[in-house]
Amino acid sequence: MTRSLRLALCSSASLLLMSAAASAACPTATVADMQGLSPEYPQQFELAEFEQAANCEMDFSENPQIAALNDKIFGNDELPALAERLPEEPLVVAPYDTVGQYGGVLTGISKGTESGTSDLLSVRHVNLVRYADDLKTVVPNVAKSWDWNDDFTALTVTLRKGHKWSDGEPFTAEDVAFWYNDLILNQDVYEKTPDRWLFSGKPATVEAVDDVTVKFTFPVPMPGILNRFAVDYGQAFQPKHFLARFMPKYNENADALAQEHGFENAAAALNFYYGGSDWKDVPTPLLKDGDKARDFGRAVTPTLESHIVVEENAEGRKLVANPYFHMVDTAGNQLPYINEIDETYIGDKEVQNLKIMNGDVVWKQQALFLEDFPLLKENEGKGNYTIKFAPSLGETVFYAFNQTHKDPVLREIFMNPDFNKAMSLALDRDEINEIVYLGQGVPSQVFPAEPRTVSFISEDMIKADTAYDPDTARELLGSVGLTDSDRDGTLERPDGKPLVIRLVYSTQGTPAKIPELVRDYLGAVGVRVDLKEVTSDEYRAAANNNDLDVMTWKNDGIAAPAISQDQTSMVPPFGDYFSPGNGFAWAAWKTSGGSEGIEPPEDIKKLWPLADQFLQQQIGSEESNRIGREISQIYRDHYIKIGLIGDVVGPYVYRNDLQNVKDLTAKSYDYYWAYPYRPQQWWLQQ
Structure with missing residues (x-):
């Protein structure tokens, strides 16, 4: 019997009992109980693989509300039978704990369209x-x-x-x-x-x-x-x-x-x-x-994702389940289980936390920091949610003084390694760790690779210039010609103007308390810092236009899987549009063949061919490690980015009616947030 015929028979009311009996013959394996089955890949099967291993023929079922959901997808025709919607070779997914129930709305929060949205994007992503x-x-x-x-x-x-x-x-x-x-x-x-x-x-x-x-x-x-x-x-x-x-x-x-x-x-x-x-x-x-x-x-471009956008305005977006999605569970139920996603845009962090504490948010991990943990933990019972920690990757906040600044005086200051070393020594990382990270992290520099996922970055490199030493910082600043001639507490630039740095930041990229602490640390050694909080869109626009004095964000996109296929973190501007780094005018020089931008130092020029060579090696090989070590040393010698606290854990929140949620192996954009944890098999207890 062909699969198409079996599906057609399933939809016939006269054969419901036969269908149920056939379905019972296939074990409803879960990760908690695989019922003796061992898939080629963890926690999932190809259909033929599953049927052969279980010695059964799988019957298929659909969400009873799928036709109504399809009606919300503007431009979609009336749904054909499930037999015509599933692939002939669907992916069979073993749920973590239980076969789920259809229905419900997954509510989540982003800061705005294109701002903090990858958290919920990862829930529907393929x-x-x-x-x-x-x-x-x-x-x-x-x-x-x-x-x-x-x-x-x-x-x-x-x-x-x-x-x-x-x-x-x-x-x-x-x-x-x-x-x-x-x-x-x-x-x-x-x-x-x-x-x-x-x-x-x-x-x-x-x-x-x-x-x-x-x-x-x-x-x-x-x-x-x-x-x-x-x-x-x-x-x-x-x-x-x-x-x-x-x-x-x-x-x-x-x-x-x-x-x-x-x-x-x-x-x-x-x-x-x-x-x-x-x-x-x-x-x-x-x-x-x-x-x-x-x-x-057609309201939006067709998708292969588990959910498709059906409404969007300035307040948020709504999505419904994709009636043609390619996954089924081990009981033959087409995924996803959850009917809808409701994403609300909330830029204010206090309002975000209030929504979580009121139980209005089903899932949240992006832009949730350790400094939020005590308040959210205290209200866990009230909001009927669970807050947990996961190891974070790519979450170390950095400060990158703009070494290709449009102001030539600031550019010369920021390119001086002794100035950058002074800035690093001026930071009290132990205090930052206690105040912001609840003592959970360790002082750490940052690199174009996440040290916990590669072997070519030594402990000495990670710890370099991380000790709090404001006296040495002041000496270094004096050695590069920055003095306070009028003794007003603010150093003067070589042109006589006060050395004032404007620190623009977004709370999507850094815990809000850190810029305040950094302002005070740098002010104590004579570098005045003026703070300005902006949205992530505003921050990215200014940074990518090379309009900032200093860049600050999470050092993401650097785990081994990311750097094995993308040199973005290794060459100017040492980041992408969403996580801008340093050296924008160096990048412009390279892109234009030298007709624009600023010519970089000779060893910075080496980074482009080195990064090309790195990508052509298998990650973790001896040659890959050799090249990676050389790139990282150049990066460190030039203080491309100054790191704060590494090895931190990150909180995430889910409401207690969300089922089949696994403890996160890591909270990380570098693995695309929830994508490895198969959110299509999450379900909401009604």
Whole structure:
């Protein structure tokens, strides 16, 4: 009996008893009780693998409210039977504790669209692969399997036969090739191809071999690219059937079609839906112009994620379950269990905590700091939630004095290693640890790699210049020509002006108390600091325009899986748009071939070829460690970033009606927050 026929029989009322009996023959394995089954990959099976191991034929069931949820997805047709919605090869997921119940709304908080949103993004996220919750094993997700050639220059990925987009259209290898060839490499979409999708400065070749087979060919070895697909927000697929309508290459009437619906041309329509970004939380068409989106017959771009946006305004967004989602549990129930996600934008931290304490928030981990823990712990019972700690990765806050500052006087000061050493010695990290981190961390410098995930950063490097020594700091500042001639407590710059640093910060990137402490520490050695708190959007805009005196954020994107496939943390500006680092004018010099920006020191120039070499090695190999050590030493010698407290734990909160929640192995953007923990199998106790 074919799978399609079995599914069709399941939907027949006359065979409900037969269906139930067949379903009972398959064990409802959970992680708590795998019932003797041992999958190839942790906690999940391919359908054929599960049926063979359990000696059964799986029957499938759907959310009884899925038709009503589908009605909220503007532009979706009436739902076909489940047999026509699931892939022929669904991914079978073993729930952590229990087979769940359908229903409920997962409520969460972000600071604003594109601000603090990756927490909830990770709940609905999918990519070709993901990390299992051991944070060591890459496992299938959208992809069914993959295969490398001998030198890691060709990756062949096999997709799931019969997989569909959220609007019911087929998802095929063409959607992967379209994403890279027609969007990433399209100069009408990206004036300059994003560096992260070039390899030693050259593009890959992405070819749809057949409906379920896509081949990536790289100009250099890229053994870490699977890690990118496992942890990255950028999804390696876009719906060709939907977006290609706006491209004259595929539709000779593209401009006319766009103009018919109020766009200037096809490119404007494409930008309206795609936005020139793989980042999934750019404002959706519903927020840009909901009436225009609905007039075009599709409110948002179709997705493969577990939930799809159906409403968005200035206050937040609402999502409903994807009726074509590709996962089922071991009882044959299509996932996700949770019907809806309700994301509210709240910029004020006190209001955020109040919402949590009132029991209004089902899940929260991003932008939740140890300084919040005592208050939230005290109100745990009142709000009917649980607050826990998890080891954090990429959470060490840094200070990066702008070494390519637009002001040449400040630039010269900030490039001086002795000035930076003085700034590091002026910081009382033990006090920061006690006040902000409840004594849970250790003083630590930061690097372009997370020390706990690599072996090439020594303890001596981590501890360098972390002792509190304000007297030596003052001596160093004097040695670089900074004096207080009028004895008003503020040092003067070489041009006679007072040395005043404006510290702009966002509480998404740093606990709010740290900038206040840093202001006082630096003021005590003669460097006056003026504070200004802004939103994360405002902070990022200023930093990426090279308008800040000093950058401060969490040093994320640096765990081994991240650095094995992306050199962003290793070369100027030592971060991405969302976590800006240092040396923006150095980066501009490199990008422009020397016609713009500021020429960097010679050993900073070495970082680009070193980073290329690093990516071509298997992470953890002897050669990888040698190169990584050299990069880290250059980084440290130039004080690219000054770290505060490392090895901290981070709090996260979930309401007690949320089930199948596993203790987090790590709280980390570097593994994309909740993505390794399979939120599609979470359920809400009614």
